[in-house]
Amino acid sequence: MAKDEIIDNIKNIYKRFIRIIFLAWIVSFFVVVILIRLFYIQIIKGDYYRKIADSNCVNIVKIRAPRGYIYDKNYKPLVINKATYQLSIIPYYFKKNQDITKSMSEIARIIKVSPEEIMEKLKESREYILEPIVVKRNLNEQEISQLEEKAIEINGISISQEPVRFYNYNSLASHIIGYTGEISLNQLKKDKDYYPGDIVGQTGVENFYDKELRGKDGVMYILTDAFGRQKEIIKTIAPKQGNNLVLTIDYNLQKYAEKIMDENNYSGVIIASNPKTGEILCMVSKPDYDLNYFSGTIDIKEWKRLIRDKDNPLNNRVVQGLYSPGSIFKIVVGSGGLNEKVIDTTTSFLCEGIYWIKTWPYKCWRRSGHGYVDFYRAIAESCDIYFYKLGLKMKVELLYKYAVMFGLGEKTGIDLPGEKAGLVPTREWKRRIDRTPWFPGNTVMMSIGQGYITATPLQIMNIMAVMANRGYAMQPFVVKAITSENRRIIKLTEPKRLFDIKVSEEVINIMRNALRFVVQSNRGTGTKARIKGIISAGKTGTVENPHGETHAMFAGFAPFDNPEIVIFVLIEHGGSGGDVAAPVAGNIIEYYLRTKKQK
Amino acid sequence: MNLQKKLIVLFKNSFRNFNIILLITTLLLVFIGIISIYSATGGTANEIFIKQIIWYFIGLFVLLIFSNINYNNLITLANYLYYFFLFLLVLVLVFGYVALGAQRWLRFGTFQFQPSEFMKIIVPLVVIRYIIIKRDESWTLKSLMKIFLITLIPMLLILKQPDLGTAIIIIPLVLVVLFIGNIPIKKFILIIIILILIIPVGYIGLKDYQKQRLLVFINPQADPLGAGYNVIQSKIAIGSGKFFGRGWLRGPQSQLNFIPIKYTDFIFSVICEEFGFIGGLFVVLIYYILIMEILKIAKLCKFAGGKMLAATIAMIILVQFVINIGMTIGLLPVTGLTLPLLSYGGSSILFIMIIIGIAQNIYREYMKGEEI
Numbered sequence A: 001m002a003k004d005e006i007i008d009n010i011k012n013i014y015k016r017f018i019r020i021i022f023l024a025w026i027v028s029f030f031v032v033v034i035l036i037r038l039f040y041i042q043i044i045k046g047d048y049y050r051k052i053a054d055s056n057c058v059n060i061v062k063i064r065a066p067r068g069y070i071y072d073k074n075y076k077p078l079v080i081n082k083a084t085y086q087l088s089i090i091p092y093y094f095k096k097n098q099d100i101t102k103s104m105s106e107i108a109r110i111i112k113v114s115p116e117e118i119m120e121k122l123k124e125s126r127e128y129i130l131e132p133i134v135v136k137r138n139l140n141e142q143e144i145s146q147l148e149e150k151a152i153e154i155n156g157i158s159i160s161q162e163p164v165r166f167y168n169y170n171s172l173a174s175h176i177i178g179y180t181g182e183i184s185l186n187q188l189k190k191d192k193d194y195y196p197g198d199i200v201g202q203t204g205v206e207n208f209y210d211k212e213l214r215g216k217d218g219v220m221y222i223l224t225d226a227f228g229r230q231k232e233i234i235k236t237i238a239p240k241q242g243n244n245l246v247l248t249i250d251y252n253l254q255k256y257a258e259k260i261m262d263e264n265n266y267s268g269v270i271i272a273s274n275p276k277t278g279e280i281l282c283m284v285s286k287p288d289y290d291l292n293y294f295s296g297t298i299d300i301k302e303w304k305r306l307i308r309d310k311d312n313p314l315n316n317r318v319v320q321g322l323y324s325p326g327s328i329f330k331i332v333v334g335s336g337g338l339n340e341k342v343i344d345t346t347t348s349f350l351c352e353g354i355y356w357i358k359t360w361p362y363k364c365w366r367r368s369g370h371g372y373v374d375f376y377r378a379i380a381e382s383c384d385i386y387f388y389k390l391g392l393k394m395k396v397e398l399l400y401k402y403a404v405m406f407g408l409g410e411k412t413g414i415d416l417p418g419e420k421a422g423l424v425p426t427r428e429w430k431r432r433i434d435r436t437p438w439f440p441g442n443t444v445m446m447s448i449g450q451g452y453i454t455a456t457p458l459q460i461m462n463i464m465a466v467m468a469n470r471g472y473a474m475q476p477f478v479v480k481a482i483t484s485e486n487r488r489i490i491k492l493t494e495p496k497r498l499f500d501i502k503v504s505e506e507v508i509n510i511m512r513n514a515l516r517f518v519v520q521s522n523r524g525t526g527t528k529a530r531i532k533g534i535i536s537a538g539k540t541g542t543v544e545n546p547h548g549e550t551h552a553m554f555a556g557f558a559p560f561d562n563p564e565i566v567i568f569v570l571i572e573h574g575g576s577g578g579d580v581a582a583p584v585a586g587n588i589i590e591y592y593l594r595t596k597k598q599k
Numbered sequence B: 001m002n003l004q005k006k007l008i009v010l011f012k013n014s015f016r017n018f019n020i021i022l023l024i025t026t027l028l029l030v031f032i033g034i035i036s037i038y039s040a041t042g043g044t045a046n047e048i049f050i051k052q053i054i055w056y057f058i059g060l061f062v063l064l065i066f067s068n069i070n071y072n073n074l075i076t077l078a079n080y081l082y083y084f085f086l087f088l089l090v091l092v093l094v095f096g097y098v099a100l101g102a103q104r105w106l107r108f109g110t111f112q113f114q115p116s117e118f119m120k121i122i123v124p125l126v127v128i129r130y131i132i133i134k135r136d137e138s139w140t141l142k143s144l145m146k147i148f149l150i151t152l153i154p155m156l157l158i159l160k161q162p163d164l165g166t167a168i169i170i171i172p173l174v175l176v177v178l179f180i181g182n183i184p185i186k187k188f189i190l191i192i193i194i195l196i197l198i199i200p201v202g203y204i205g206l207k208d209y210q211k212q213r214l215l216v217f218i219n220p221q222a223d224p225l226g227a228g229y230n231v232i233q234s235k236i237a238i239g240s241g242k243f244f245g246r247g248w249l250r251g252p253q254s255q256l257n258f259i260p261i262k263y264t265d266f267i268f269s270v271i272c273e274e275f276g277f278i279g280g281l282f283v284v285l286i287y288y289i290l291i292m293e294i295l296k297i298a299k300l301c302k303f304a305g306g307k308m309l310a311a312t313i314a315m316i317i318l319v320q321f322v323i324n325i326g327m328t329i330g331l332l333p334v335t336g337l338t339l340p341l342l343s344y345g346g347s348s349i350l351f352i353m354i355i356i357g358i359a360q361n362i363y364r365e366y367m368k369g370e371e372i
Helices: A002-044 A046-054 A100-111 A115-124 A141-153 A185-190 A204-208 A251-264 A300-308 A326-339 A375-380 A384-405 A427-434 A440-447 A457-468 A505-520 A577-598 B003-013 B020-040 B047-067 B071-095 B115-139 B141-159 B164-180 B185-204 B208-218 B227-240 B267-300 B304-328 B346-371
Strands: A058-063 A077-089 A133-136 A157-167 A180-182 A199-201 A218-224 A230-237 A244-247 A268-273 A280-286 A349-351 A354-357 A360-363 A371-373 A472-474 A479-484 A488-492 A497-500 A537-545 A548-558 A565-571 B097-099 B102-108 B111-113
Touching: A002 A046, A002 B164, A002 B227, A002 B267, A002 B304, A046 B227, A077 A100, A077 A115, A077 A141, A100 A115, A100 A133, A100 A141, A115 A133, A141 A157, A199 A204, A251 A268, A251 A280, A251 A577, A268 A457, A268 A577, A326 A375, A326 A384, A326 A440, A326 A457, A326 A505, A326 A537, A326 A548, A349 A384, A354 A384, A354 A440, A360 A384, A360 A440, A375 A384, A375 A505, A384 A440, A457 A472, A457 A505, A457 A537, A457 A548, A457 A565, A505 A537, A537 A577, A548 A577, A565 A577, B020 B047, B020 B267, B020 B346, B047 B346, B071 B115, B071 B141, B071 B304, B071 B346, B115 B141, B115 B164, B115 B304, B115 B346, B141 B164, B164 B185, B164 B304, B227 B267, B227 B304, B267 B304, B267 B346, B304 B346
Parallel strands: none
Antiparallel strands: A058 A218, A077 A133, A077 A157, A180 A199, A218 A230, A244 A479, A268 A280, A268 A565, A349 A371, A354 A360, A472 A497, A479 A488, A537 A548, A548 A565, B097 B102, B102 B111
8 A cells, every 4th residue: 555655656746747847848939939039030130120210210100091071962072172281390300400499480480370389389299209290281382382492401390291171062061061170188088099180070970970981091101311301111001081971961952041041141040851761951050150161270260250259150059059949839738738638629718918827927929819719720820828728727747748758858869969958847847956836937938838948959840740740750860871982882871760759640630730720821820931832831939038039930841741841940030930930941841842853 | 142143143044045046047137127127218317217126125125035934834824815815806996096097006105006916826826725735636627616716716806907918827827736736637638628718708808909909919000000009119129129239228219219118018129129139038048047947946846835836936937928028029919917027017026026035935945855
C-alpha cells in the first residue's frame, strides 16, 4: 500500500514537472512571436514607417462627406450641395513662423476677420496641434487667389475644398428642411458618433434624419514636410455621400401655399395632408427664413436678427406653435356630447348673445344672438352659447376624455424635431399648477376651445382628419422614402394609424354632415371655402388672444364622400376665420384637386 | 541580546535568501518605467511622473512585506479575501468613481483603488485552496462546477463595470491552476473546447464600443480617426524607431501626442520609438527572464500549493505582457490592460509588486527548507 502511494506521489511530481516545462514553452512561443513582429515592424518595414513619421508626419485629414440630397415627392431637388473653399491653419507649423503676429494680421486682413478671432480658434486646438483648424469657410475667388500667394511665405495654412448645402428655392419649405450648422458641444457629449467640427442638421428633417443624410467621411493621409506644406497624398479613403430623402411635400402645392401667405403678408400656418396615409402635402409656417443664409458661414448679424425677431421665424409653428384650438374644438365637444347622449340632434338651446354665470358675462361671437339653435345650426353657425351650455352639462372630465381621444395633449410623433404636446387641462392640473379650484367659467372657455387648452396646428388638423376618415387619424410624416443613388429605395415609410376614436358611426356621420353645412349651407360660417363642383366640409375658428387681433382658422377636407385632402389654415391676427382663413383653404384645396386631375 | 540587536537581526532576516534574478529584473523594469514615463509625459518633472515614482517606492516596500508573509497563510486565508473583495466589487458598482466610461475605482480622499485588479490573484488562490483540500476529488463534475462558480461570480461583477480585459484574463489564470494542479489532461482539453464554444455567445453580450474595438482590430482602416487611430499611430511610432531608436525624449510620435494615452496603455510604443528594436528587445527579454525565473521557482517548490501559485503569478505577468504589447504592435485588439510595472497607475503597480513579492516568498520558503 505504502509503496503504491509513493509511486503515485512520484508520478504526480513528475507530471507537474512536465507541465511546468510545457508552460515555459508557451512563454517562449509568445516571446518569439512578439520579437518576430517587432523585427518585422522596426527592421523590415522600419524605413516605411520612418518615412511616414518623419515627413511629419502623416497628416490625417478628414474629407467631409457630402450630405444626401432632399427631393420633393416628384423627385424635384430641393436641397443639393455645391463646392466651396475654406481656409484652415495647422497650429504646429503655423507657430514655426518667425513673426506670428505679422502673418496673423495679414491673413486676418485678407479674410476680413479680427486677428483675435483667429487667435481664439488656435487656442481651442489644445494638444491636437497637427489637426487643421478651419478659420474661414466659403472663401470667395479674390480671397482664394490672395491666400494662395501668401501660402508660399506663411507656414501652416492651407486651402481646401468642401461641399456645402445649396437650397434651390431659398426659403421654400425651410421649416421642413431645416438648417445645418457646426455641431455644438452639447450635441457632441450626447452622441459619440460625431467629431468636433462636424456639420450636422440642427432643425427639420436635416436634424431628424441626420444619421441618414450625413454619409461617411473620408480620410486622406497626406505627407507634409517639416513646414507643414503638403507634399504627397499617400492614401485616400473616399467619402461616401449620405442617403437622399424624398419628402411627401408637393413642390407646386407648397409654392402655391407659400405664395398666398407672402402676397397677403400673412404670418401663420398652412398644412395639408392626405388623410388616408398621413402624408403631409404641404407645410407652411410663416414668417420663415432663407436657408441659404445658413450654408457655409452664417453672417453673425443675420443670425442675431433671426434669433431676436419677435415673430420667431426659426420656429416651425406647425409642430412647435401652441394655439387655442378655438371653435374647431367644438367638433370634439359636439362628438362627445352626442356620443355620451348628453344631447341629440334635436336638442335646442337659447342663444341671447350673452350668457351669465353669476355676475360673469360670456358672449357669443354674434352679439345679437342666434335665438333657439339645434345641433346642426350650432356647428354650422358656430354658436358659442350652445357649446357653453353643452360643456357645462358634460363637465370638464368628459371634455378631457374626448380631447385626449382626439389626440390632443399628445405628440403625433411626426418625423420632425422639437414637436410639442400641447395641453389638455383637468381639475387636478389646475389645482397643482394654479393652486385654485376649477370654476364653471373654465369649463365654459374650454368648451369653445379657449382658455387653458392648447394644441399644435398639426393636432388641430388631425381633429379634421378623424372626421375625414370617419373615425381614425394616421400618423403624419414628411419623409416618404430614403434612397441612395439612382433612386434605389432603402427605406419606405409605412403609413401608421395614430389613434382611433371610440365614437359611434352614427355620431360621426351627424358630425360630418354638420361640418358640410358649415361650408355648403348659406348660413354657415365657412361659405367662403366653397369650391365649384366639389362638396367640401370644414370648420372655422376665430381665436381670441391677448396679443391683439383674433387668429383666423379654418380646418377642412374634400371631397366630402371620399376625402383626398385635409387642410388646416391659421392666419395669426388675421381676423375672422370665415372671412380670412376659409378662402385660403378653399383656394388650396381647389388647386390641389385640379392639378391632381391634370396628372 | 538587547532590542537594537534584535531589530538588526530581524531586518537582516527579512532580506535573506532573496532571489537575485527576480530582484534585478524587477528593479530594471522600475528603472525603465521611470525613464519612459518621464519621456511620455513631456520630459518634465510633472505630477504624473512624480506620482509614479512614489508608487514605485510604495510598491517595492509592499514587495518586501509580501516576501516575508508565508504564502501558505495567503492560501489559508483565501476564502476571506475572496468574500472581502467581492464585497468591494459590489461597492464599486454602487458607489464607484466613474472614469473613461467605466466604473472601476473606489475613492478614499484622493486615493483611488481598483479592486478588480486584485481579483486576478484572489480567484486563483481560492481555487488552489479548494484543490489542496479536495485533492483527487477536485476533478469530479461537481467540484469543477464549484470552481466554475468561484470564477464566474467575480467575473460577472467585473464585466458589469465594464472591464472586459480584466474579466477575461481570469479564465487563463484559473486554467493554469487546474493544469498545474494535475487535472487529467482529457478533462482539461474538454474544458478548453467548451470555452471556445462559448465565445460566440459572449460576443453578443459585449457593449457596442467593445464590439467596435474587435471590429477595428480585424480592420483598423475601418475607423482611422476613431478607434483605429491608436493602433495605426502606435505602429508608426514603433516602426519609425527602426534599429537604434530616435533617442530618449526625441520621438516625434510620442512627443507630439500622436500616440494617445501613451503613459498607460501605449507606453511600449514610446519605448520602441525612442530606443528602437534594441530597446524593445531588451524589455521583452527582461520580461522573459522574469517569467522564466518565476516558473523555475514553481519547479523548485516542493509543495503543490506553491507550484500552482508560482505558475499563476508567471501567467498573470505573461498574459498582461502579451496582451498589452500585442495590442501596441497590432497583433491583438485594444483592451486597456496595462503593461506590468511599466504602465502608469497605482493599483496596477501595487498588484504586480505584490505578486512578485509572493513569488519571492515561495522561493525563500524553499531555500529555508534546503538550509535545514
